[in-house]
Amino acid sequence: MTDAHVRTRYAPSPTGIPHIGNTRTSLFAYLLAKKYGGEFLIRLEDTDKDREVEGSEQKIYQINDLLGITPDESPVKGGPFGPYVQSQRLDLYQKYSQLLIDSGAAYYCFCSEERLKELHEKDQYAKYDRHCRHLSQAEVQRQMVSGTPYVIRAKMPETGFSTWHDLVQGKLSMPNAECDDKVLIKRNGVPVYHFAVVIDDHLMEISHVIRGVEYIVSTPIHLFLYEALGWEPPVLAHVPLLLGPDKSKLSKRHGAKSVLGYVDDGYLPEAIDNFLFYLGFSYKDNSDLLTLDQMVEIFDEKRIQRQNAIFDIQRLNYLNSQWIKKMPIEDLFLRLNAFIPADWNDDKVKQILELVKERMFTLRDFAPAAEYFFTAPVVSAQSVLDQSGHTEKETVVWFETAKSIIKSISDFTATALHEELANAQAISGLSPKEAFMSLRVAISGRSVTPPLFDCLVILGKEETLKRLSSIFS
RNA sequence: GGCCCCGUCGUCUAGCGGUCUAGGACAUUUGGUUCUCAUCCAAAAGAUCGCGGGUUCGAUUCCCGCCGGGGUCACCA
Numbered sequence: 185m186t187d188a189h190v191r192t193r194y195a196p197s198p199t200g201i202p203h204i205g206n207t208r209t210s211l212f213a214y215l216l217a218k219k220y221g222g223e224f225l226i227r228l229e230d231t232d233k234d235r236e237v238e239g240s241e242q243k244i245y246q247i248n249d250l251l252g253i254t255p256d257e258s259p260v261k262g263g264p265f266g267p268y269v270q271s272q273r274l275d276l277y278q279k280y281s282q283l284l285i286d287s288g289a290a291y292y293c294f295c296s297e298e299r300l301k302e303l304h305e306k307d308q309y310a311k312y313d314r315h316c317r318h319l320s321q322a323e324v325q326r327q328m329v330s331g332t333p334y335v336i337r338a339k340m341p342e343t344g345f346s347t348w349h350d351l352v353q354g355k356l357s358m359p360n361a362e363c364d365d366k367v368l369i370k371r372n373g374v375p376v377y378h379f380a381v382v383i384d385d386h387l388m389e390i391s392h393v394i395r396g397v398e399y400i401v402s403t404p405i406h407l408f409l410y411e412a413l414g415w416e417p418p419v420l421a422h423v424p425l426l427l428g429p430d431k432s433k434l435s436k437r438h439g440a441k442s443v444l445g446y447v448d449d450g451y452l453p454e455a456i457d458n459f460l461f462y463l464g465f466s467y468k469d470n471s472d473l474l475t476l477d478q479m480v481e482i483f484d485e486k487r488i489q490r491q492n493a494i495f496d497i498q499r500l501n502y503l504n505s506q507w508i509k510k511m512p513i514e515d516l517f518l519r520l521n522a523f524i525p526a527d528w529n530d531d532k533v534k535q536i537l538e539l540v541k542e543r544m545f546t547l548r549d550f551a552p553a554a555e556y557f558f559t560a561p562v563v564s565a566q567s568v569l570d571q572s573g574h575t576e577k578e579t580v581v582w583f584e585t586a587k588s589i590i591k592s593i594s595d596f597t598a599t600a601l602h603e604e605l606a607n608a609q610a611i612s613g614l615s616p617k618e619a620f621m622s623l624r625v626a627i628s629g630r631s632v633t634p635p636l637f638d639c640l641v642i643l644g645k646e647e648t649l650k651r652l653s654s655i656f657s
Numbered sequence: 658g659g660c661c662c663c664g665u666c667g668u669c670u671a672g673c674g675g676u677c678u679a680g681g682a683c684a685u686u687u688g689g690u691u692c693u694c695a696u697c698c699a700a701a702a703g704a705u706c707g708c709g710g711g712u713u714c715g716a717u718u719c720c721c722g723c724c725g726g727g728g729u730c731a732c733c734a
Contacts, residue, residue, distance in 0.1 A: 356661080366732095372732080398734090468681080471682045490662080491662090499669065
């Protein structure tokens, strides 16, 4: 590694909503660039038009924006190394593939798809048999003029090893013989991933390539291409995968969602950032709430874990609940918008939020916990009696006492209510639990709510009395 | 199957030859805060450091083998 300017990239293909593992890799790439004061960019790898999924490009940007891992250069933002979309750079790939042909590092292959298919039928692990690698100049010429469709393949070394120092994996080595003479340019003239990345990473002056471990095996071909083109390869960093609880590669089968899905479920982008960060990196006890800037400061590419990490939703829940508790009410209120009915009064929501936020794991937990403040619950007399533990007659007496205190109290605050009602409870013959739980159920219809007196204040004197009166009528 | 990577509590991890009868956090369990739940605080339980060999006076830490898990073998990325 030189101390040249650091530039990293996230190069997704628009074939669906990005997998959360890819998002994590993108976070690491961002962190690395920012740590060294460099640039982070997004490049769209859309060379396979058949697999393209409508709308996924927007989702890619949306996720990164949400998480704050915003690119300095991208297809939408542009930049000095554009275009940032591979399908708009086709002439470039054409030019370099010609260079490779001329120098003998690549060759034309006229093999039919049927022949290739046959090869694979004989052996599912078969590599290309390099049939066209040694075609004579004349034969190539003959095929060309007769218009046989062709692809361009890399002329990989047949012996030796490709060895490199990986930033996270350490020293890595792969036998060249393991590598196929990979197709560089497809029959339709469009480059394949392996070719396009190399060209673009070099042209865009990417200094560090951060990608998933699934690309380790294709690194030799990339290295070969760099060498053939006379280019200095970037520093490579292969980061581990995200696994499901059963240790197989994380997928929808495990209930895993994209970042967008988690945001829909009420997770805060801040918590998702932290969660992703700690999955594969350690700092203190892995439970500090960190901002993106703090992560940039702490991040150290040499300390990225080498083992795959299991996606544990409980950790996300913890981080999310902590962020919710920490966040100022005004901020939290803004995030809550998509999760509550439009007709709920803002000020009331904020008041309730103050009480409920320490009981929330996600933003979705708010509405169910706040709903009875806005809509009077249907409460049966029996459910109240179950809590009071006394006869209906005795319970009615207690309720009348409570109502008259509430009605006459001038200072309608939680502390005053607490004091007055506790005094009354003491001489009521009901235990504190019986007295207050029966009131709780009467006003909320449930046995679990924030502290009773706080709830009464939010409900208001009038509404409280109304609800208490409706029970034994 | 070939090749490559990985292997410390259920999970995220600390550990870089003796400080480890292995530390922290999440989750779990139990207490405490005289209304529930939650928060908060405290405590408990939880890992023969995948297994077997070496090297060493001494291995969680170094080497080898095995086992287990993962990745990859497309005109996908």
